[in-house]
Amino acid sequence: MRRSMLFLPGNTPNIIINGDELGADAVILDLEDAVAPSEKDAARILVRNAIRLMKFEKSEVLVRINSMDSEYWKSDLDEIVPLKPDVIMPPKMSCAADVQAIDAYITKLESSLGIESNSVKLMPLIETALGVENAFQIAMASRRVCALQLGGEDLTADLRCKRTREGNEIDYARKRLVCAARAAGVDAYDTPFTDVNDDEGIYADTEYAKSLGFTGKASISPRHVTAINQVFSPSQEDIDYAYEVMEAIRIAKEQGRGAISLRGKMIDAPIVARAQQTIAMAEELLMMAGGGNE
């Protein structure tokens, strides 16, 4: 379950060592924008050691590597893939070929290291106009792709418009990305909300992302994690309804009925699927209860 994914600068020990404590379902150790060109080598080694030697018990670990127009991305993969990270996030993915090039390089590494093939997943970061238009092909480009991540900052630069609090300028990209990801059968993650001090803005922005169908949302500030987790957690009402749906199905089965209705509405396959997802999430949250914020 990833509701929140928190970017952590890859060359800052003070932040990485506490990364597990910040409440995020996943942390993204960043080798790209958060690291100066002169420190790419040191960051790579630090991130590798952190993954190898520190226990991230509460958060899944992703690594954002450098983009393919830089000289660093292969070295990044050389260093990180041997550790079998859960997910690699390649930035500025603009077409299927981009994903396939990375896929091929990882495949080579996996086989030379004796790692099970396709075990390292990819979450392409879509942050160019071309990437948005090609989002479905990108999502379908490799078996490794598990989700698409939207990057609003670079995208607005590419679109030559200003990034605003309301986010009208990225609205098309958001909707397109969700649609492409869902069509490809993968998850979709929303771009971070950039104003760290806007406590109301983060809620509104996250609610909107959820309403569009995003699975979760990335964040550049630990201060946003609580809001994101809250918004993307099922409400008690959702959970109660999900159990009601499952109970109605059980009874219908017992009685050998085919068509099932609940509260005057037909229960079809998508409703059942959503109920199952909600219950799975609720159970996972219940297991985590106690550690989170109120």
Next chain:
Amino acid sequence: MTKIVRRAYAGTIESSDVYVELEPCDCGIDIQIESVVMKQFGDAIRSVVFEMFEQLEVESAKVKIVDRGALDCVIRARVEAAIKRGEAEQI
């Protein structure tokens, strides 16, 4: 064997980080450590640094460590980065 051929450094003096500086020399491993937790972890830091030199097969270097309470995995990373920046290009 890895030879340190130029002055190199890695890390910072930010809290929880460690600054490592290497200079070529023929004196064996000559370590000078300054740490905010010298009394509690001085010996541990020294042994981790030695271990990294051994692992990366560096036999001679003058080493300056300024530690701000870095964990073992951070010290290892910074020593490794400094060595890789200071070693001869591999042919």
Next chain:
Amino acid sequence: MSNKIVKTLREAIELSGLKEGMTISFHHHLRNGDYVLNMVMEEIAAMNIKGLTVNASSLFDTHLPLIDHARNHVVTKLQTNYMSGAIGRFISQGVMEELVEFRTHGGRPSAVESGVTPIDVAFIAAPVSDTMGNCTGKYGKSACGSLGYAFPDAMNAKKVIVITDSLVPYPLADWSIPETYVDYVVAVDAIGDPNGIVSGTTKITRDPIGLIMASSAARVIRHSGLLKDGFSFQTGAGGASLAAAKFLKDIMLRENIKGSFGLGGITGYMVDMLKAGCFQSLLDVQCFDLEAVESIRSNPKHQEISATHYASPSAKSAVVDSLDVVILGATEIDTDFNVNVHTDSNGFIMGGSGGHSDTAAGAKLSMIIAPLSRARLPIVTDRVTCISTPGKDIDVLVTQKGIAVNPRNKELGERLRQAGLPVVDIHELKRIAERITGVPQRLEKGERAVAKVIYRDGTLLDTIYSVSDIG
């Protein structure tokens, strides 16, 4: 006597009859902006009076010249409740022959009043005073708000000299300390640097770990059974403590809980809670920021109290005795819940009890907030380097990786567990920390005793030793 104005500080010191072997006293309301202690000591040194005991409620970096006066034997003994790191470093190196006596904010007035530590001459820095010595901290260019710690000195010293940089015509109606206690009044150009006296605004932490701990702290309070109408609360000015106060305020407003009073060193955050209706009143022994000063000046619900009223164990009652919850800090805490706030990780003095052990003893729930480790040093140890507050007075430790409840407080542990809070054994917190940091080597104790830590009831709590090897 027509008035008490004396032209120069020197003249006032002469009139007071100060001589070798006597005790002089200072309050710390001007904090790191204080000029008065240094001004007085310089004059005394110039007068060639030696062998004095200085009883200062707290000492800050700005008071560093005191170390030279100690070296020159002008000062031979120090009594205080708190000492900043710059001064502490010298004390830890054994600059004074006699042991420094640390007391608490409540223990100090108790010892002054009972005659255990009598004061011969009290020097009272006053941001505004009239010609007869009615004085207060609420006004003037050096305004500091409450003068709480100066009351016992004014009321018990044999001679009292008020030093002000804002002399007003008689009478100053809104006085804190009345003329009845004051012998002499001296006007000087400046008693302090306003920038060092109060901070502009004290800020809550932005550190995410601090916020996580603060959020846990607020949940502990919420589920403690104490958070209901009539609730009373004290917190320090540290970033995480203030954040906890903010979270607490949110809960109180959401659940419409009408508290009784906020206590202690007061910050803008406590003022906000008062304004929002979380408390009926603020009881203020010391102001930390401009908002607190403005509030004590203008809001009748914001009341100045003396150190005696705040925390003295020998008063017939003190406010700490009625306190529900206090949030405190720690440099170390051991598995018996003893807390150190006197020395740093290398054994150097860098703090003191202040009101720590007074409020811990009085409050129904005393809570320590501290990160599991600082600069690779685990916060939980087998035995603290110095006992500042005994473990029997501490109920709960909140860290980012779990909450440890003192086994003495079974009911609280049960309540928190039932509320689903991550309650763990304090030994387990120590293990978790050491798994991350490694096990630190123990500090060697120095050879020489340099300070005594005296509990609020006058008994010896611990002894602080010199630091031999400077790391």
